[in-house]
């Protein structure tokens with residue numbers, strides 16, 4: 001699994017690969033342990049009950065998809081619809097659907113914004129929830 005996170009002590013952006021059994025992953029800059037909240041479930045490669053980096057109990061999954069690209073595609077479809085009698089709309093919807101089938105989900109933490117990729121465990125996470133997102137945003 002690949003993890004992308006920000007060290008909570010020194011704000012250094014870090015990316016590392018995590019393998020099981022889990023070993024220590026200190027921050028490259030300040031040497032604080034990044035994986036400071038691994039639960040038993042996490043260590044056993046079972047569905048997670050909390051973020052292994054900050055201990056927040058809510059994580060979500062979403063498509064690892066460049067949202068700007070997705071919106072650009074839709075805008076292009078709408079602009080071209082006039083000239084193509086709506087065919088371009090069908091086309092971009094098709095491309096969007098095709099991409100979303102191909103792109104694996106990524107996991108993310110509402111609180112520390114860590115991102116998780118390349119793991120089957122991500123599929124067990126809940127989909128993105130705007131209320132939870134607002135809740136954690138207001139905590140800061």
Ligand SMILES: [Zn+2]
Pocket residue numbers: 007008009010011012027028029030031032
């Ligand atoms: Zn650090």
Ligand SMILES: [Zn+2]
Pocket residue numbers: 051052053054055056109110111112113114
């Ligand atoms: Zn977290």
